[in-house]
Amino acid sequence: MHASVEQPHGDQEAQPLLVVRDLQAYYRTSHAGVRRGIRAVDGVSFTVRRGEIYGLAGESSSGKTTLIKSIAGAIKPPLEIVGGSMEFAFLSGYGGLHRAARAELERIRWRHLSYIMQGSMNVLNPVRRVRSSFVDFAYPHIGGSLKQFEQLVVAHLARVKLDPSVLTAFPHELSGGMRQRAALALATICRPGFIIADEPTTALDVVVQKEVLGMIRGIQRETGSSVLFVTHDMGVHAHITDRLAIMYAGRLVEEAATAEIFRNPLHPYTKNLISSLPRIGEDAPRAGLAGAPPNLADPPSGCRFHPRCPLASEICCREVPVMREASSGHRVACFAVNGGDGA
Amino acid sequence: MSGYAGYVGRRLAQFLLVVFIGINIAYVVTHASPIDPVEQSISAVTSFGNTAPDAIEQMRKSLRELYGLGGTPVQQYLTFWKRILSADFGPSLSAFPTPVGTLIGRALPWTAGLLTVSTLIAWVLGNLLGGLAGYYRQSRGLKLMGVIAMGLHPIPYYILAMLLLILFGFIWPVLPISGGATMNLPQTLTPEFVFSVLQHAVLPALSLILIGVGSWFLGMRSLVSNVLAEDYVVYAELAGVNSWRILTSYVMRNALVPQVTGLAMSLGGIFNGAVITEKVFGYPGLGSLLVDAVYAGDYGLVLGVTTISILSVSVGVLAIDLLYPLLDPRVKVS
Amino acid sequence: MVAFIRELLRYRTEFRIGLALVAVVLLLSMMASFSPYPPDSVYVVPPDLPPSLTYWFGTTSRGQDVFWQVSFAIRNTLLFGGTVALVSRLVALAVGLVSGYKGGWVDRALMSVNDTFIVIPLLPILVLFYFVMRDRISWLMLALIMACFGWAYDARLIRSVVMSLRQREFTQTSLFSGMTTRQILTEEHLPYVVPILFSTTMNNMVWSIGLEVTLAVLGFTDINTPTIGGMIYWANQHTAMVAGIWWWIAFPTIAVIMAFIGLFLLAVSVNAHIDPRSRLWSTGEAS
């Protein structure tokens, strides 16, 4: 296992790559004087360690995307960071990318933090050749002569089993899998310390998905990067992540090593997710859970899961459960698991 | 590349077909005109002296002969095509025997010059500002510009032109309001003449730009806001790609594709002339020539202008189609 | 539908402004039915009066009340522009979608027809048509002729959009999943085409009304029916601009501008609202 190029070897527990503390990110709108807030992320805390793949699971509109937007600093009105902080190892003192100075951001992006997007086969500019995307994204960070840069890109493409000829192709001339791999190469060319991957394999067929996941793992191992891996697909999490957090309605409900979660889910929501786990590549709806995810503009009081929870008791409606360590490295936010005292 | 060659070949065939059908329709329509050029000439002539019907009949006969209107319809049609193919539109009937080519040749540079330049300026300006307005949605200046564009766009052109004319020709008379150049200035390439032409083109061009810029602006703005939501733009922004580069190479470059189509077509369409511009600003050009020709039943001239118009628009459309794969590589040529 | 409009009203300022403008214009045009004077009668009121409490928009040099004239004119003009837009949109949409999606010889055949309509210069044809039809030319007929020539440009635009949509993944996916052409067109492509349709409708209306004014200024329309072009025609005949009868020209112009800004804002806000990507930003339904 290689460590990040930038950081000296050290105590991973002591120096995590990212510490998120009590993050609150709301969509705020104002109509005719009435302010409304949609609490898409509401008090989320977690830590991403160096060299690990940290998974984030949850169904649609659980706030995953907002969370990674916030972490990536892609904040545009009406989205606002209302509270909390995000400390990166490579960026101290700002409490999050969204507060970083412009120059700082330009330095950090892609060099230290890169991003693999949902539907990442569409991230390449369709009217330009693949090469120019590499130049636009990475060349300012790497520098040197263009020729050297190109050699570097070719070498890197080889890692994802792509021929150098893709550089002169237009994106549409490549197959879906090739584009996916090109996007992966694009995201990792600068060997960033931290990669955010948002549903990177969702639209792929099973074979390609497996291949891409293997490559992500391979590159991560090779560069020692940390990856924040977001997908709703528990099968994918089982396949790739080291640790896993489950998100529901803007909050984390459970976090543990991936194997531990699958072996011993504690939160009723997690249990439900695991029990209805589809096989890899099958994008079937999760059965067995009544009701719909809550409206975040007007979330349920107390534990946000309580209207759908089979174990809900009176306190769940009243008070918000906090994350507590149930066993070593296994945190969960549930009164039924942690016992009845509130926050 | 052979795929592309085949594509070009098929497209050329289609081009020829379109031109052929177009010119034929123009021929049929103009010949269905109720205006008889001979009667028009006679009515102009008979404004003097009382003329007996038999004398008029004689005049009619000699005019028909003179204008080459004899022969069966088939013969006339064949003569017409023979002329078109040898790039000769024959004599104008209402300005006999001056060739149609001469009349068009005199008017065309004015029209082409004024409309090409103002169409291009409107296009560049509209797309630039529209692109910026779509990209920097919060900018107050650009928002205001959006409102202005929205307001200018639907003003009937005649009103706008008259307002400009009154504003710059009367209330604050700094610009010439009539003609293509100062009177009594020889039309040779002297600095004086060129300056005069530019000066005289300011108001007509301004009116065309003001009226034209709005639709490009609004079109571009909405195209840009569509493109902005595309993954590749969001991704490039997340990646910290230089924002000017994003605006130009990612946003504008993709949004421009349909606008280029529009440009080619409106550039082709300029050969219709801008009749109202010419009327209001007394600017020389094809538009009034065309309307005059229609009035006079001078179908030689009408056909000449329409043929040139058909050809130029077809070439414009052809050019877009041939260039489209270059503009948008996603489009397969097959 | 009601809920949709309520939502629009609630969250979109543009929609509210647009709706207000359109409502004013529609109201104005509906007033035409209550006009105390027949639209083509002259010298029914004292001529050349500036706007006042009695004559809100003033009176023309022909002794007509500008208010009622504008009312008739905007009604007829919107009806005219709307008809041209509606008919030509239907054709443009059909041709554009089919041509862009089917490709091959269908595309080539349709585009040949399409290009023929694009390349034929419209003005001389309209003028000639006027010469043939004379006073039998009604606004409906003129509208239909203009619709015949007004679709080709936009059909090409729609076709080009569909052509690039066709290359996208979801089309291929839909195709593999066994959707029919019709389904793909209506369910997958239409949402992308609708915004273009809206904006081309606006442009088409501006174009047709502009052309109507052009024809009127040149004297090639039925001057018996008041339209915006007709009003300008008569104002011109009385040199209203230099004679200082500005209200004769200002009010119809303002009415046209209001109608268009209103329609434009409606289209823009509806577009933004049905576009799932931009909807997110305003109602904040985070994923």
Add this chain to the structure above:
Amino acid sequence: MRCISALLLAACVLGSLLFASVELGHAQGIPQNIPRKELLILENPEGTVKNAGWFNIWVINASAQSNGLQQVALDTLWYIDPESGLDGVWDNSLAADKPQYNADFTEMTVKLRSGIFWSDGVEFSADDVVATVMTQIKHPAMRFSAVLTSNVASVEAPDAHTVVFKLKKPNSRFHTNFTVRWGAVWILPKHIFDKVEDPVKFDFNKPVSLGAYVLHSYDPDGKWYIWQLRDDWQRTTLARFGKPGPKYLAYVDPGPPDKRVIAQLNHELDVIHDMAPEGMFALAKQSKTTRAWFKGFPYGHPDPTLPAVIFNTQNENFKNPDVRWALALLIDIKAVAMAAYRGAATISAIGVPPTGTHPATYHAPMEDWLKNFEIDTGKRKIKPYDPTIGKQIADMLRPSMGEQIPTDPAEIAKAFGRGWWRTDPVAAQELLEKAGFSKRGGAWITPDGKPFSVRVMVEGDLRPVMTRAGTMIVQLWKQAGIDAKIDVAQGTLPTRRAAGDFDTFIGWSVETLGGHPDLSYFLDSWHSQFVAEPGKPQPLRNWQRWSSPALDKIIEEIRTVGFDDPKSIELGKDYIKLAVKEMPTIPLMAYNVFTAMDQTYWTGFPTSENPYTNPVPNWGNSRYMFVRLKPAS
């Protein structure tokens, strides 16, 4: 954002630079390098000349005529003034004397002046006149070919200053073809045309002048023509009246009416040919230096032309004089005068324009006859004439126009005309019923059971005043239950008029010399020998295609009476009486032309106080204006 700001800034700077640079230059619409003080700028109502470099006026598609060519570059034998003239209405121009006819009017002898030269130094002679006639007879596609062919048997020049025309048939008015009233047969230069292979295809560029001015320069795009006074102007016919004031004349296309007004307010257009009455009022109000024919209301110059409702009398509905009379009685001439001219019209009930010398010759003497004139409605006899209508119009206008409106009856008659037909819907109804029409549910039905529909053809923008009159008349007829509709035939009116493709139109079939009582100028063409079959094109000017044996008799008699013979006035009155009874056209008013003259640079324009010629600048006669113009001090 910085980029946008920079861009906007750049755009602003660029824009203002453009305007600034413009302000440095001459922003005025006047010719370069010609002293404004020596230049008179006139409107050429022909607009933009399509075939600008064509000056051969003798061919059928002669390009421009009133671009100065016929006013100042050409000349012919005689001029007759629609007003009082510089030295009487008759002017012997190239001719030394009046035409000499033989007793039976089959031969006309013309004595020519000597010492008149073409601008290229060749002396004008009888050969030029002979060539003018013979060239045109030889080429049927030339402009005056038909009229010359049908009249001239032979033409000879016994000496350099005498021409003898032998006519095919008696014609006491043959000389009017060579007499300028607006235009005429212009004399062509034999020495130029002799060298030309085909005169029909010859452009005559640059033109050789017989008039006092030569072409200085012209716009190949046909927007302007500049003429320069000849150095040897004393060798032209105009020299008899002195040296023309302006050294340069510019005939320009000033654009739509609004622009003409602006141009004159900017002092860039000295003479406006015509505009809408409102434009005239605006000019009168805003410009201190603008002068029109009348100092105040009604401003316009009454051209010797008579706008009328012209019936297609070959149309079944309008064959019956009772129907035509009924339609006339439905017209409220005051409303028409208001609609067309805002009251600034000179009305006429009879078929002679109320202009020039005509009111004294015809209108005044016939007043009594008109007052006693009766028509039979089938039920009763009525006297339709109301002699007070002119006064009523004046009274109607006085509250808004004030002192400008004369109170003296003679002045009122001069400005607004005398009487007209009293609006009488009852009599109209009786007349229609007499003609077999019937009214069903408020709508008139023709005798053969169809709705009585009348289309009124007008020329739209090209003749705004006629269009406005037509719209009013349509409204009046509609109110009476007739299915009347306006029919705009912009651009096609001449063709349709000739083809008889109309019900009625607003136009004129009566044009007179104005300054001379002779009516044959138009009347001869009303002879039934010229009336075309239905469907066949009608030669001018009998557009109503009216034929009447009684009229033929009058016309034939006039042909045998001398031009200046007082007997022709009596015959003229016979025509008027016949036309009133038959009502082949409904005479409305004089064609008042709002010619506006700016006195900033030039003074001495013809006006109603000093009516030495017609100021309307497209008339050939307007050349007399130039010798009276003086630079404004």
